[in-house]
Amino acid sequence: MDQSTISVFCPATIANLSCGFDVLGLALKGVGDRMNVRLTSNPGVQITRITGGDLPMDAGKNVAGVAAMALLEASDFGGGVEIEIEKHILPGSGIGSSAASAAGAVWAINNLLGDPFTLPQLVSFAVAGEALASGAPHADNVAPALYGGITLIRGYDPLDIARVHCPALLHAVVLHPQIELKTSDSRSILKKTITLKQGIRQWGNVGGLITGLFTEDYGLISRSLEDVIIEPVRSLLIPGFGEMRAIALKSGALGFGISGSGPSVFALTRGADTARRTEEALTRGYESVGIPFRTFSSPVNRMGVRPW
Amino acid sequence: MDQSTISVFCPATIANLSCGFDVLGLALKGVGDRMNVRLTSNPGVQITRITGGDLPMDAGKNVAGVAAMALLEASDFGGGVEIEIEKHILPGSGIGSSAASAAGAVWAINNLLGDPFTLPQLVSFAVAGEALASGAPHADNVAPALYGGITLIRGYDPLDIARVHCPALLHAVVLHPQIELKTSDSRSILKKTITLKQGIRQWGNVGGLITGLFTEDYGLISRSLEDVIIEPVRSLLIPGFGEMRAIALKSGALGFGISGSGPSVFALTRGADTARRTEEALTRGYESVGIPFRTFSSPVNRMGVRPW
Numbered sequence: 001m002d003q004s005t006i007s008v009f010c011p012a013t014i015a016n017l018s019c020g021f022d023v024l025g026l027a028l029k030g031v032g033d034r035m036n037v038r039l040t041s042n043p044g045v046q047i048t049r050i051t052g053g054d055l056p057m058d059a060g061k062n063v064a065g066v067a068a069m070a071l072l073e074a075s076d077f078g079g080g081v082e083i084e085i086e087k088h089i090l091p092g093s094g095i096g097s098s099a100a101s102a103a104g105a106v107w108a109i110n111n112l113l114g115d116p117f118t119l120p121q122l123v124s125f126a127v128a129g130e131a132l133a134s135g136a137p138h139a140d141n142v143a144p145a146l147y148g149g150i151t152l153i154r155g156y157d158p159l160d161i162a163r164v165h166c167p168a169l170l171h172a173v174v175l176h177p178q179i180e181l182k183t184s185d186s187r188s189i190l191k192k193t194i195t196l197k198q199g200i201r202q203w204g205n206v207g208g209l210i211t212g213l214f215t216e217d218y219g220l221i222s223r224s225l226e227d228v229i230i231e232p233v234r235s236l237l238i239p240g241f242g243e244m245r246a247i248a249l250k251s252g253a254l255g256f257g258i259s260g261s262g263p264s265v266f267a268l269t270r271g272a273d274t275a276r277r278t279e280e281a282l283t284r285g286y287e288s289v290g291i292p293f294r295t296f297s298s299p300v301n302r303m304g305v306r307p308w
Numbered sequence: 309m310d311q312s313t314i315s316v317f318c319p320a321t322i323a324n325l326s327c328g329f330d331v332l333g334l335a336l337k338g339v340g341d342r343m344n345v346r347l348t349s350n351p352g353v354q355i356t357r358i359t360g361g362d363l364p365m366d367a368g369k370n371v372a373g374v375a376a377m378a379l380l381e382a383s384d385f386g387g388g389v390e391i392e393i394e395k396h397i398l399p400g401s402g403i404g405s406s407a408a409s410a411a412g413a414v415w416a417i418n419n420l421l422g423d424p425f426t427l428p429q430l431v432s433f434a435v436a437g438e439a440l441a442s443g444a445p446h447a448d449n450v451a452p453a454l455y456g457g458i459t460l461i462r463g464y465d466p467l468d469i470a471r472v473h474c475p476a477l478l479h480a481v482v483l484h485p486q487i488e489l490k491t492s493d494s495r496s497i498l499k500k501t502i503t504l505k506q507g508i509r510q511w512g513n514v515g516g517l518i519t520g521l522f523t524e525d526y527g528l529i530s531r532s533l534e535d536v537i538i539e540p541v542r543s544l545l546i547p548g549f550g551e552m553r554a555i556a557l558k559s560g561a562l563g564f565g566i567s568g569s570g571p572s573v574f575a576l577t578r579g580a581d582t583a584r585r586t587e588e589a590l591t592r593g594y595e596s597v598g599i600p601f602r603t604f605s606s607p608v609n610r611m612g613v614r615p616w
Binding site: 019020021022023024152153154155160162163164165190191192193194195196197198199200201202203204205206207208210211212214215217220223224229 | 327328330463471498500502504507514523525531
C-alpha cells in the first residue's frame with residue numbers, strides 16, 4: 001500500500017446510553033464499515049464505490065463526502081480524495097451508520113495528510129456530514145467513533161468533548177429489528193418541553209452513570225441506565241420493546257434502552273458471559289415478534305477508527 | 309466526657325454547584341454549627357439550648373428535632389436525647405443551615421448508639437428534618453454534610469447517593485449578602501417546565517462537571533459550571549449577582565453561581581491563593597452594593613460531620 005492510500009475500520013456506536021440523550025455514546029468492536037481512501041492530485045471528493053448499502057454516490061449528498069469536503073476546505077492540501085465505502089452497518093439501524101462513514105472519511109484523510117487536525121476538529125468535520133443524515137448536527141455517534149471508548153459531549157457551542165472512563169468488563173448487546181425508522185422522524189415525535197422534575201431525574205442519572213463508570217460501580221451504572229424523557233415516547237415505535245427489556249434484565253443485563261434514535265435496542269452487561277446470555281435470550285424472545293432482526297454483542301471499542 | 313454525650317461539628321454545604329440542581333453538593337471546612345447531644349433515659353427529643361439563631365425550641369418544629377425523632381423511631385433505643393445547638397451558619401443564608409443541624413443531630417445520636425445506621429439511612433432521617441425547613445424533601449445539602457466531599461443524589465425514590473471524586477486543590481469562596489430569601493419562596497419562582505434543549509445543555513454540564521472532577525481537569529470543571537435553567541431566574545433576587553460573577557471570573561475563579569437557593573453565592577477555584585484573591589475582590593466589589601455581607605473561603609471538607 002503506498003502512502004497515499006489507507007483502509008480503515010469505522011466502528012458502529014451506541015448513542016445516548018439511556019439517560020444521556022444527545023451527550024453520551026460508546027464505540028463497538030466487531031461491527032463497523034470499511035473504507036478505502038486515496039489522495040488524488042485532482043481537487044474534490046469522489047465516491048468511487050459503495051457496497052452493502054444503497055447510498056448516494058454524489059459526494060455532496062453522501063455523509064462521508066460532505067465530511068471529507070469539510071476537512072479539505074479547512075486544510076491547505078490542494079488535491080482531493082477518492083473514497084470507497086464498504087457498508088456493514090445498515091443505514092437507519094440506529095448504531096451510527098452515517099457517523100461511521102463520516103468519522104472514517106475524516107480520520108483516514110487526516111492520517112494521509114500527516115495528522116494536521118486534532119480529534120475535536122475531526123469531530124466537527126464529521127458532524128457536518130452527520131447533519132446531512134439526521135437533519136440536526138449531532139456528535140454523540142461521531143465522537144465515540146473517532147475517540148473510541150465512551151465519550152461525553154459536554155456542549156455543542158463550541159463543541160466540547162470529554163472521554164469517560166470505561167470499565168474493562170463493560171459489554172454491549174445490540175438487537176436490530178429491521179424496520180424503517182428515520183432519525184429525523186424519530187426526533188420529530190419528541191416533545192419540545194419537559195418538566196423540571198423529569199430534568200432533575202435525568203441529570204441525576206447522567207451524573208450517576210458517569211460516576212459509576214469512573215468508579216467501576218456496576219450497581220450504580222445499572223440504576224442510572226434509565227431514561228424518563230425520550231424512551232417513553234420513542235419506544236412506542238419499536239415493536240416488543242417492553243418485552244425485550246424484561247428479557248434483558250432477567251438475563252442479568254445492567255440496563256436496556258434504545259440505541260440512538262432506534263430502531264436498534266441495546267443492553268449493557270458486566271462481562272462477556274452475561275452479554276452472550278442476554279443476546280441468546282433476546283434472540284429467542286424476538287423470534288415470536290415476527291420482524292426480521294439481527295443481534296450481536298461486543299466489548300467496548302477503546303480505539304475508534306483505525307487502519308484495517 | 310462520658311459515653312452518653314458527644315459534641316460535633318456540622319459543616320456548611322453548597323448545594324447544586326450551578327448545573328447540578330437538586331443533585332450535587334459539597335461540604336465546607338471552617339464554617340459550621342456545633343452541637344452537643346446527650347442520650348437520656350426519658351424517651352423523646354428535647355432541644356435544651358440554641359445560641360446564635362432564633363430557632364424553635366419545640367423539637368417537633370426544629371429540623372434537628374424532627375431528624376432526631378425520625379432516627380429514634382427507627383431505632384430500638386428506648387430512651388431519648390437532649391440537643392444543644394450552637395448556630396454559626398445563619399439560617400436562610402443558603403449554605404445548608406438547616407441541613408447542618410439535621411445532619412449533626414442524626415450523626416451524633418447514631419454515634420452514641422454505636423452506629424446502628426448506615427450513612428444513606430442517616431441521610432434519609434436528616435431529610436425528614438430538611439423537609440420541615442424547605443417545604444420539599446431534598447438531600448443535596450444533607451448528603452455532603454454527612455458524607456463529606458462532593459456528593460451526587462442520583463435519585464430520590466429510593467434515595468441513591470454516590471461520592472464524587474474531589475480534586476485536592478478545589479476551594480470554595482462564599483459571599484453571603486444578608487438579605488432574606490426563603491428556600492420555599494426561592495423554589496416557588498422556578499418554572500415547572502423547561503425546554504428539552506435546556507435539559508440537554510444542563511445534563512451535558514452535569515456530565516462534564518463530574519468527568520472533570522474525576523479526571524481533575526480544571527478546564528472542564530470550569531466550562532461545566534454553568535446553569536441555564538435555575539440561575540437566570542433566581543439570580544434576579546440577588547442584588548449585584550452579574551457584577552460579582554464578573555469579578556470572580558476575572559480573579560481566576562473556575563466558576564460562580566448561587567449556593568443552594570441563595571442568597572449566598574459561591575465561586576470555585578483551583579487552589580487557596582486564587583480563593584483568597586477571589587474573596588478579596590468580591591469583598592471590595594460588594595461594598596458598593598450597600599447590603600451587609602460576610603465572606604469566607606475554604607477547601608472542600610472531606611470528612612463531613614465529626615466529633616469536635
